[in-house]
Amino acid sequence: MSRIARAETARISLATSCRLLLAIAGAASLAACAQAPVGRQKADLAGASRQAAVERPHRVAALHPRPISRARVPNGDAKQTASHGVASFYSDTETASGERFDRNELTAAHPTLPFGTKLRVTDTNSGRFVTVRVNDRGPYVRGRVVDISPSAAEALGMVDKGITNVRLEVVQ
16 A cells, blocks of 8 residues: 555544544533533522422422431430520511411421420520420521521520520420
8 A cells, every 4th residue: 555545544534533523522412401401400499489398308408407416315216306506596477387477486497306396495605595396497598407486586695696506405
């Protein structure tokens, strides 16, 4: 085979390789277009209402971490009895349990405890405590373990601070 023929064969194989590479890149880009964009998935999560978040607990669990620490009942019962973390207070018009929010009641929002559970919320800095009833879901801010009503916040003396470190204990 002559030198010219070898050069021509090399050019043909290079052109074939380039075409093949372009075909693979085109197929990969079409396959990527078939998937839902990440921005749309995040927008779907952000657009969900509070009620919808309660109806889809798997999304709530993915956004909100569990309490920082837990203590177990000595007899082996798996019921959560204590946790530590940050508390804040909130106001709303309706709760996840369906009852109307009353800022004068000693109530709280907790992500996992059943409605009606009584919690003793103790400010770890001052030692002040208040007993509240869980009637809502939340908090919806990463790192917080409980939201309490404004009257409970006043009892703890945290209205001016907005947030405080607390210990939660199940009373009931």
